[in-house]
Amino acid sequence: xxxxxxxxxxxxxxxxxxxxxxxxxxxLASGAPLFSGVIAGIIxxxxxxxxxxxxxxxxxxxxxxxxxxxxxxxxxxxxxNFLVAVVLGGAIQLLFGVLxxxxxxxxxxxxxxxxxxxxxxxxxxxxxIPHFFGYDTEPEGADSFIEMxxxxxxxxxxxxxxxxxxxxxxxxxxxxxxxxxxxKVLSKKxxxxxxxxxxxxxxxIGIAYFAVTSGMExxxxxxxxxxxxxxxxxxxxxxxxxxxxxxxxxxxxxVWITAFTIALVASLETLLCVEATDKxxxxxxxxxxxxxxxxxxxxxxLSGLVGGLPITQVIVRSSANIQSGGRTKLSAIIHGxxxxxxxxxxxxxxxxxxxxxxxxxxxxxxxxxAKPSLFKKMFALGWKQSVPFTVTVVGIVFTxxxxxxxxxxxxxxxxxxxxxxxxxxxxxxxxxSNGKHKIKMTLAEEVTFFNKGAILKELYSLPRxxxxxxxxxxxxxxxxxIIEILDDFxxxxxxxxxxxxxxxxxxxxxxxxSFFEFFRHRPKSSLSLS
Numbered sequence: 001x002x003x004x005x006x007x008x009x010x011x012x013x014x015x016x017x018x019x020x021x022x023x024x025x026x027x028l029a030s031g032a033p034l035f036s037g038v039i040a041g042i043i044x045x046x047x048x049x050x051x052x053x054x055x056x057x058x059x060x061x062x063x064x065x066x067x068x069x070x071x072x073x074x075x076x077x078x079x080x081n082f083l084v085a086v087v088l089g090g091a092i093q094l095l096f097g098v099l100x101x102x103x104x105x106x107x108x109x110x111x112x113x114x115x116x117x118x119x120x121x122x123x124x125x126x127x128x129i130p131h132f133f134g135y136d137t138e139p140e141g142a143d144s145f146i147e148m149x150x151x152x153x154x155x156x157x158x159x160x161x162x163x164x165x166x167x168x169x170x171x172x173x174x175x176x177x178x179x180x181x182x183x184k185v186l187s188k189k190x191x192x193x194x195x196x197x198x199x200x201x202x203x204x205i206g207i208a209y210f211a212v213t214s215g216m217e218x219x220x221x222x223x224x225x226x227x228x229x230x231x232x233x234x235x236x237x238x239x240x241x242x243x244x245x246x247x248x249x250x251x252x253x254x255v256w257i258t259a260f261t262i263a264l265v266a267s268l269e270t271l272l273c274v275e276a277t278d279k280x281x282x283x284x285x286x287x288x289x290x291x292x293x294x295x296x297x298x299x300x301x302l303s304g305l306v307g308g309l310p311i312t313q314v315i316v317r318s319s320a321n322i323q324s325g326g327r328t329k330l331s332a333i334i335h336g337x338x339x340x341x342x343x344x345x346x347x348x349x350x351x352x353x354x355x356x357x358x359x360x361x362x363x364x365x366x367x368x369x370a371k372p373s374l375f376k377k378m379f380a381l382g383w384k385q386s387v388p389f390t391v392t393v394v395g396i397v398f399t400x401x402x403x404x405x406x407x408x409x410x411x412x413x414x415x416x417x418x419x420x421x422x423x424x425x426x427x428x429x430x431x432x433s434n435g436k437h438k439i440k441m442t443l444a445e446e447v448t449f450f451n452k453g454a455i456l457k458e459l460y461s462l463p464r465x466x467x468x469x470x471x472x473x474x475x476x477x478x479x480x481x482i483i484e485i486l487d488d489f490x491x492x493x494x495x496x497x498x499x500x501x502x503x504x505x506x507x508x509x510x511x512x513x514s515f516f517e518f519f520r521h522r523p524k525s526s527l528s529l530s
Contacts, residue, residue, distance in 0.1 A: 004327035010197045011326035012334035015058055016342070017203055018320045018365065019045075019335060020350065021227055021358050025140030026061040029148060030069035032079060032309055035230050035241040037061045038343055039308030043299050045336020048311060049329050051295035053288040057277045058317035058332045059299060061309040063143040064269050064401045065262065069309060072258045076249065083245035083304045085255050089262035090300030093293050096267055102289025105271030109412040111385045112405065113275050114378060115392025119404055120315055121369025122397055124362050126153050131359035132172045134165025134225050140355065144400040153397070165356075167221040171209045172356030175202035179364050197324060199361045206357035207349065227353040229343055238344065243307030262300070265402065266312045270296050272405060273313040280322055280369075320365050388412040417450055437466040445474055449481040459489045464496045472504035478519075487515045 019041050027037030044059035052059070073082045096102070123143050131140065137149040138156060145153050182198025210226070213219040232238035249255050274287045292313065299311045321331050342350055378389045392408025399407075439462065444451070462468065470486070472478065490512060493500055502509050502518065512518045 002330070005330065006195065007325045007327045008331040009334060010195055010200075011321050011324035012331040012338065014197050014199045014324040014361070015317050015321045015326070015331065015335040016338040017199055017353075017358060018361060019058070019060055019317050019339065020229070020342075020353075021140040021355065022063075022314075022316065023061055023141075023339070024228060025142065026063055026066055027309060028139040029063065029066040029142050030061075030309060031073050032069060033241070033243065033307070034228070035343075036079075036243070036307055036309050038229070038339060039242070039306055040303050040311050042336050042340045043303045043306075043308055044311045045332050045334075045339060047302055047336075048295045048299035048313075049332035049336060051291075051298055052313075052329060052332075053291040053295075054274060054277065054313065055283075055285045055287075055328050056281050056318060056322050056326050056331070057274060057287060057292075057313045058321050058335065059270075059296065059311050059313045060317060061141075062266070062269055062312040062314050063141045065265060065310050065312070066142070067144070067400075068258075068261060068265065072261075076252070076254060076258065078246070079243055079307075080246040081249040081252070081255065082258070083243060083307060084247055084249050085258035085262060086304030086308070086310050087245055087301050088250075088256065088259035088304075089266065089310060090297045090302075090304060092260060092263035093267055093297030093300060095297075096263065097290050097293035097297060100290045101267070102271065102291075102293050104268075105275055105289040108272060108275050108409070109388055109416075110279075111378070111388040112392050112408040112412050113272070113279055114374065115389040115408050116272060116396065116401075116405055117276050117280065117315065117319075118370045118374055118389070119393040119396030120401065121366045121371075122393065123153075123401075124316065124366030125370065126157065126397070128359040128362045128366065130156050130160040131355050132169070132176075132363065133160050134168025134172075134221075134356055135160040135163045136225055136355055140358070143396075145398050165221070165225055167209075167213055167216075167219045168225050168354055168356040170219065171206050171221070171354050172360050174209070175206055175354075175357040176360035176363065178202045178205065179360060183364070194325070199324075202357050202360060203353055206354045207352045210352045210354060221354050223351075225355055227350050227355065227358070229347045229350045231347045231351070241307075245304055262310050263297075266296065266300065266310055267293055269402070270313045273315045273318060276315055277313070277318045277322070280319060282322070283327070315369075316362070316365065319369055320361075323365060323368055384415050388415060437463055438469075439466055440469040440471060442471040442473075443475045443478070443482075446477045447475055447482050448477070448479040451479075452481055452485060455482060456485055459485070460492075462496075462498060464498070466496075466498045467501070468493075468498060469501045469503060472502070475504070483515050483519065490515060 023037035023041040024034050027034050040061040048059040072085060073079055076082050127142060138147045147156060151159060179198040179202050182193060186193040210221050230241060232241065270292060271289055274289055274292055278285060278287055296311060303309065303311050379386045388408050388411045391411045392404055395404030395407035441458065490500060500511050502512055506519065509518060
C-alpha cells in the first residue's frame with residue numbers, strides 16, 4: 001500500500017473533510033448523539049478499510065439508514081437498546097458473507113448503477129446549494145426529498161434566497177474558486193499542486209477567513225454556520241461520549257427485526273456502492289463482495305459495541321477518494337485515523353471550518369458524478385438503458401436513495417422481462433405451397449419461464465394444417481415450464497392437423513408423443529442440453 005502513499009495521503013485529507021460534516025450531519029438526522037457518527041466514521045475508515053478488499057471504497061455512517069435509525073431509537077426505548085440491534089445486524093452481515101450472498105451485487109443492472117451515481121451527484125448539488133449560501137436548516141448528509149425542517153429539496157433552495165449569509169457565501173465562492181483553479185490549472189503545472197490538494201487549501205483559507213472576520217457585523221460567520229464537533233473538557237468527558245449496548249434488550253423481538261433490517265439495507269447499500277465505485281474507478285479494480293460483507297459486519301459489531309451508528313460503504317466519500325487520486329485502501333484507513341486524531345487533539349480548530357467551504361468541495365464531487373455528457377450517452381443507448389437510468393435518477397431526487405434505486409431495479413427487471421419475451425425465439429415462414437404452412441421456430445440459447453408468454457402466443461396462433469419445425473440445436477437450457485407448454489401443444493396439434501418436427505442435439509423426431517419422454521426428463525426438474 002505504501003507504494004502509492006503520495007496519492008493516498010492527499011486523497012485521505014480530502015475524504016476526511018468530506019466525511020467529517022457528513023458523520024455529524026447523519027448522526028443529527030438519525031436522532032443519535034453527534035459523536036456516534038464520528039465513531040462510525042473512524043471504525044468505517046480504520047477497521048472496515050483494513051479488512052475490505054476494496055482499494056478505493058470508503059465506509060462510514062450512511063444517510064440511507066438515518067430514517068431507520070431515527071424510528072428504531074424511539075421504538076426500542078433508547079439508544080443503548082438500539083445499539084444491540086447494530087451489533088446483531090453486524091453478526092447477520094457476517095453470516096451473509098459466509099453464505100456468499102455478496103454475489104447479489106453482480107446482478108444490479110448497469111443502467112441502475114449509473115442512475116444511482118448520477119442521482120446522488122444531483123442530490124449532492126441540490127442539497128449543498130443552501131449550505132453554500134449559509135442556509136443551514138438541514139443537517140449535512142441528508143438525502144431525502146422531504147427534509148427534517150418540513151421543507152423539501154427545492155423549497156429549501158427557494159427559501160435560501162431570503163436567508164443568505166454574506167460571510168458564508170463569500171468564503172464559499174472563494175473556496176469553490178480555489179478548488180476549481182487547483183483542479184483545472186495548477187494541478188497540471190507542478191507536482192506540488194498534486195500533493196497539496198485544493199480542498200485542503202480552501203479549508204485553511206476558510207478557517208483564516210473566520211478568524212479574521214470574527215466580530216464583524218456583516219462578514220462574520222456565526223457558529224451555526226460552522227462545523228460542530230463535540231469538545232470534551234478532559235479525558236473523562238471524552239470517554240463519556242461513548243455509549244454501550246444494553247444486552248438486556250436482546251430478548252425483545254423488535255430488536256431482532258431492527259437488526260435484520262439494518263443488516264439487509266446496509267448490505268444492499270454496500271453492494272450497490274461497491275458496484276458503483278468499481279465502475280468509476282479509473283484503474284478498474286474489482287472488489288470481492290463476500291469479503292466486503294464480512295468487513296462491514298465486523299465494522300458494525302465494533303461500532304455497536306462502542307456507541308457508533310451502523311456502517312455501510314458510501315458513494316460520496318468513495319467518489320471523493322477516487323476523484324482526489326486515491327489508489328489503495330491506505331487512503332480510507334488514514335482518513336479514519338485523521339477523524340480520530342482530530343476529534344481528540346483539534347476539535348476547537350475543526351469548529352472554525354465554515355460549512356459553506358465544505359459545501360464547495362461537495363459541489364465539485366457532485367458535478368463530477370452527474371456530468372451532462374452521461375445523460376447524452378445513456379439516451380444514445382436506447383430506451384432499454386435510458387428508462388431504468390432516468391427512473392433511478394428521478395426516484396432518488398424526489399424520494400431518497402433507497403426508494404430511487406428500488407424503483408430503478410423494478411423498471412430494470414420489467415425491461416429484462418420484455419427483452420426475454422422478445423428474444424425467446426426466431427420464427428421463419430419458409431413455405432406456403434400445397435396448402436401446408438411450413439414454419440420454422442428456432443429457440444434461443446437459454447429458454448426459461450420468462451419466455452412462456454411469447455412462446456405460448458406463437459404456438460397457439462399457428463394456423464391449421466401447419467408443418468412446424470422446432471429447432472433446439474442452439475438451446476443449452478430448456479426450462480421445465482417450456483417443456484410442459486410443448487407437451488400440451490403436442491396434444492392440441494393433432495386436433496388442428498399440425499405436424500411437428502423436433503430437431504435437437506438429442507436427435508430428430510416427427511410428432512413426438514411426449515416431449516418429457518423424448519428428453520428422458522422428469523417433470524420436476526429442468527433440462528440442460530449442453
